[in-house]
Amino acid sequence: MASKQNRPPRERFLTQQTPDPRLNSLWSRPELARTLNFWHDGQRTGKQKGAASLDFRPALVDSRLFPFEIFRRVSAKQLRQMELKPPAFKSPQGNQGHFPLRTAIATHIGISRAVVSEPDDVLVTAGAQQAFDILARVLVTPGVTTVAIEDPGYPPMRAAFLAAGARVVPVPVDAQGLVVDALPIPVQIVCVCPSHQFPFGVSMSAQRRMALLNFARKSGAVIVEDDYDGEFRYDGTPLQALRSTSTADDVFYVGTFSKCMLPALRLGFVVAPQWAMPALITAKNCLDWHCPTLTQMVVARFIAEGHLARHVRKLRDVYRTRRDLIREILQSNFSGELSPMQSHYGMHVAAFSTLPKHLERVTARLLGLNVHLHSFERYFFGAPTSEGLVFGYGAIDIDDIEQGLKALRRVL
Ligand SMILES: Cc1ncc(COP(=O)(O)O)c(C=O)c1O
Structure with missing residues (x-):
């Protein structure tokens, strides 16, 4: 008999229609794969x-x-550093990301996005996708938490919250961005791309930003701000990221090196409120301890030397x-x-x-x-x-x- 692995794709697909009862059914929901x-x-x-x-x-x-030649040179130097001074053996537990990279990220988003943060506010993740996944693990109670997402929106982001068992509610988007008046009540998490909505491309208006922040403050909801391509601004009046010092307690700011460098690096980050950071670090350690040290060292130098x-x-x-x-x-x-x-x-x-x-x-x-x-x-x-x-x-x-x-x- 052909093993499951060897079956033709269509047959494999058909067998996936009825999830095996041994699987957690959350992972077999068709909308998740889609x-x-x-x-x-x-x-x-x-x-x-x-x-x-x-x-x-x-x-x-x-x-x-991408300047591969420069990246190769920086990589070679960092590898040599590792060889000369191998990272000391210590438990990766509590690892929030390579400190020089967290420092470089805090400086980079301070300059390019006016987001004020300290290295201790930054958790390094495997791309923005892992940041969404970790946030979902830490903020969602399955079957209880309601998450509002932009509709239309970036599909993999909603996948992370669906997989965590959240009740995901689509919220319309118009020329001013997310329609704040259409948010469900109660809601615990609002996911939004305020700089450049995906896929409409609009920037959230100043009034809507204010309305969203007020909504979060009054209702106790938190905001997940996806700022995936905020470095690439061409014209128009600059609008601040939602995460500023006054909102540091309510907003999780997610960034990525997939757009400004390479998606294959699988490197991103979340700037998080201090009350959430210990739980986020535990979830990250539970997933993979930390992102690959060499990649983090190289990207930190790449930023610090001005190449980014x-x-x-x-x-x-x-x-x-x-x-x-x-x-x-x-x-x-x-x-x-x-x-x-x-x-x-x-x-x-x-x-x-x-x-x-x-x-x-x-x-x-x-x-x-x-x-x-x-x-x-x-x-x-x-x-x-x-x-x-x-x-x-x-x-x-x-x-x-x-x-x-x-x-x-x-x-x-
Ligand atoms: C809207 C949006 N958010 C986030 C991301 C980040 O992706 P990654 O997981 O590669 O960092 C992307 C990538 O295409 C995107 O389009």
Whole structure:
């Protein structure tokens, strides 16, 4: 008899339909697998296989522009440091992350995001995703805690809270960001991307920020602020991160090196209130003790020597040019059909559709032409309430943007 491992994928999939009673059923909920799989566009077939694609998927970055040579040099030096002075043997228990990295993070977010913090406020995590997971473990009581999430939103974030057994409630987003008046009551956790909403790309207005902070203060809820691409700001009035000294008790500020450096590093952090830090460290130690020391040492030096700031400056120019081109083409060639939203940050811009067309069909046809473009649909948790497209420009060159949008013009 074929083992489970050797069964063809479809059969494996079918057997997963009825979860084995030995499994914790929280991990077999179909919406959980779906949310973690949101990048996937289905199999490419025939001629498309092997052909280079035009990739507008959001949340991708241009790894080709990363200064690998400098990173290699810094890595070699840090490895040599390790060799000369091996880290002393001590229990990894209580490890909150490499101290020089926590120091570098506190300085970096102080300069780039005006977030005031001390190294002791920072927990180093394996990307923002692990920060969400640790926060969910520590803040959620299964079956009791209600978590409000933006809808549409970043699917893997909600997966962490679903897996922890939270009651996850979708909250609408409009041109000013999360609709604070629509928050469920009571609610214990509010997850939000105030700088650059994912996927709409809007920045939360000053009034909404104030309303959200007041809401948290009055209701006792905490806020999880996902600031995944806050370093890449192109224009507009700078708006502070939600986490400031006056809100340090209510806001968990999550950052990542996936956008400003490389997603493959799997390095992120959470700046947390002091009352929560001991529990967060225990949860992190329970998961993996700490992130790999060598990677932390290298990234700390990379930041301290100014390479991160230089890299971000360079990327900002490249990304801004791509964003401006997409907006320009959308405004000139798709006017009356697609209206691009304001987007002052990051690596994607969203456009609302006024077409009486189901855009999932349009994106499926584009995939047949090797163009990866997502409609809003997959980012909704509840029933989709608007139609539109998300144009990621983190991993697509100027020529390919033009070509991809020509293909979209033909298909629309
Ligand atoms: C909205 C949003 N939040 C957070 C992240 C962080 O991801 P990571 O787990 O790689 O740090 C991403 C990455 O694509 C993102 O798009």
